[in-house]
Amino acid sequence: MRVLLSTYGTRGDVEPLVALAVRLQALGVEIRMCAPPDEEFVRRLADIGVRLVPVGPPVRAMMRGTSLPPAAELSRYRNELVDAQFDVLPAAVEGCDALVVAGLAQIGARSVAEAAGIRYVYASYSAVNLPSPHHAPPPRPGWPQPETADNLTRWKLDAQQVNAQFAETLNGHRAALGLSPVDNVRDHVYSDRPWLAADPVLGRWPDTPDLDVIQTGAWGLPDERPLPADLLAFLDAGAPPVYVGFGSLRPAPDIARRAVEELRAQGQRVLVSRGWADLDVAEDRDDCFTIGEVSHRTLFGRVAAVVHHGGAGTTLTAARAGVPQVVVPLQLADNPYWASRVAALDIGAALDGSTLTDDALTLAVKTALAPGTRARAADLGPRIHTDGAEVAARLLVDSLR
Structure with missing residues (x-):
């Protein structure tokens, strides 16, 4: 059994998937992992016997400034990351039985899994990232925040913003794979049964009939390293x-x-x-x-x-x-x-x-x-x-x- 894991972001995005990789390996599963090519992630995965398949530019270099890049630069960067996913993931997923991804940045992943005919799982590390009337969408860098206080309206506007950013790029790649277009990119990425990798005591998923969320608990590993x-x-x-x-x-x-x-x-x-x-x-x-x-x-x-x-x-x-x-x-x-x-x-x-x-x-x-x-x-x-x-x-x- 072989599984491809994929994420893009800082250490907080990568470490939970490292924990999942270790637990899957203990069950006899072979793991591949797509992540940013930062040297610390390469070393971290090498420590657990997993080779990193690099996707996109290093993240740490982006975090050097005291503020995020301008909105236009972020928009270009996001679409280039989608292109990079379609360049890398199809080869990385060959021979795999499932693709597990974390983070909205994984725009291309479900389409790659669909084309390969394998299981797709989307995971969020926080309840707030998933649509619910009980909370508003999280702030997304470079996108305007809606003025309304109504959560459902804010989620509707959020979906429109995700579509405006990604729909043309995503559907262009889907057409090249012989797949039909999607009309709601965000919900397509999330799927109709996402996983929530968050502790139920600290951040329980609120009852939301329109979305079947599986809350597994947070993904982490013991870290008993001695202090200096x-x-x-x-x-x-x-x-x-x-x-x-x-x-x-x-x-x-x-x-x-x-x-x-x-x-x-x-x-x-x-x-x-x-x-x-x-x-x-x-x-x-x-x-x-x-x-x-x-x-x-x-x-x-x-x-x-x-x-x-x-x-x-x-x-x-x-x-x-x-x-x-x-x-x-x-x-x-x-x-x-x-x-x-x-x-x-x-x-x-x-x-x-x-x-x-x-x-x-x-x-x-x-x-x-x-x-x-x-x-x-x-x-x-x-x-x-x-x-x-x-x-x-x-x-x-x-x-x-």
Whole structure:
């Protein structure tokens, strides 16, 4: 049995599929994986014995600026990525029994699976990415946000925007494959039975009769790597610090700096994660330390709170560790959604990164560090599921058999 996995994006897009790959391999499935050609993804897949089939340009280079590219450049980039998928995926899927994809960027994948006559599965890492009257669509970079507050109307407009961006390109490729055109690109990509790879305690799918969603739980792997000696020395030298990091995203420069200054003003020790933004906002001192890539699973059990951008993976890992969170989301993809979930579960505080005030930041830090918040976060941690990737792997293998 052979399965092709495919995604395009940052580490938060790739790592869940790595987890699924490992669980599928344990069931005897041969894995191929399409992903961006960034060197760290090549190494990561090599570690689990999977060869990366590169699609599109490296992602990290795109994330170097302090802002996203202009709308016209993003539009061109998106269509070029669709072309790249039709160039690469047909050969990559040869001999495969199924194609599992994650992310709306996988515009061409279902058509390739259809032409090959194999099983197609679309997976989302957050409920907010799938249409429901219970939430609005996530913000999509370069596209205007509708003024209406009605969720169903917003989803209808979202489908129109996806069509405007992709329909001509997608249907041109489908015609070349002898396939009929599609009139709703977004729902075509999602399929009529998508999977939701998100924890049901942290982000449950709301009952939505028009869409049959299978929620497997979040896809992740244990990460028991030991922490570096210098980091351990800092942790052992005082009270648990507050972690500040923005993962693969580059926040406005002052956000990280202001967060560190506020934490230190409240007498907190601080850990700053460089991330892809290569943050360097504080000198290493007795109360502040800068770190590179480490195991969040190992680290978060030793911090007082986690300040982050609202990525699905960071939100999940912090919640599983039972520590409070301060989420400063960029207005991008599912970041605002995870911020809202932290606030709704009362395990931290959510801020608006685009209009962050000093008073709001002060209150958020105090809220996250309050005894009641710490107690709620600690209570939630043991309830987080850890078997989502295994559930998904068995579901896929059983369906193929």
